[in-house]
Amino acid sequence: MTHSHPLHADVLVECLCCHASQPFHFSSSSDQVVCPYCARHLGDDRAVQRDAQHIALWASLLEDAESRFDDATSAAQVALDEADVRITVLTAQVGELSRIIAGDIDSAAESPSRTLLETEALGRARRRAELAARGNDAVFAALWAINARHGDAGALCACGEAITDCPDRSVLAPVRGRIADWEARNLALLAQGTRHALPAGHPAMR
Ligand SMILES: [Zn+2]
Ligand SMILES: [Zn+2]
Ligand SMILES: [Zn+2]
Incomplete structure (x- = not known):
């Protein structure tokens, strides 16, 4: 056969x-x-x-x-147990994040989730502060240019009016100190070779 x-x-x-x-x-x-x-x-x-x-x-x-079936069964059980542990960890993390979002940040103590969120929040605050500073710079640059046109020129204002007659001088008077501070800060930045906000018409830029 x-x-x-x-x-x-x-x-x-x-x-x-x-x-x-x-x-x-x-x-x-x-x-x-x-x-x-x-x-x-x-x-x-x-x-x-x-x-x-x-x-x-x-x-x-x-x-x-x-015995092969038993091996497969116990391998599956191990995988299930691992998944359970992972679910427990993730559930705890979700609970923690929910509490932080609800404003109860202190209850999260020094948890990794809290650190992560704080780093995030800090980064956003820094970016907002940078944007605000850039907006301030534009306003100060404009004020500096106006102020420069009304500097002291002997007995007269630089604009040609008598010092007592120039209406802009009295408007600028309360902010002159802040304009000078801003200018000094930006001159220092210029000297360091870093980003500054001095306008193109500034003497230091010529
Ligand atoms: Zn046989
Ligand atoms: Zn046989
Ligand atoms: Zn003037």
Whole structure:
């Protein structure tokens, strides 16, 4: 009797005797499709012994399958446990973030979430302050230019009016000190070679 299984390869084929899937390596199509285990009782007339050996084989195959199933089950359980831990951590983090957002930042103590949020908030505040400073710079640059046109020029205002007659001088008087501070700060920035807000018409820019 010949078979049509692949030759010269490791294959799993049903043994014609025990009917279990067994590893075979055929070198000829006339090889017996009987596993090495069954080869021991091949041609055995004692059916009882053959059946007993089959039952022992099936039992051990079943045990193998069960232990593989157990391994897979415990691996799945480990994965589930890990997921549980992760969910618990994330749930705690969500609760903590919710409390911080609700304004109860002190209850979060020195948690990583709080640090993260504070860093975020600090960065936003710094960016807002930078924008505000840039807006202030534009106003101060304009004030500086107006103030420069009303400086002291002997007995007269630089605009040509008598000092007592120039209406702009009295308007500028309360902010002259702040304009001078702003100018000094920006001259220092210019000297350092960093970003400053002095207008193009400033003497230091010529
Ligand atoms: Zn067999
Ligand atoms: Zn057999
Ligand atoms: Zn003037």
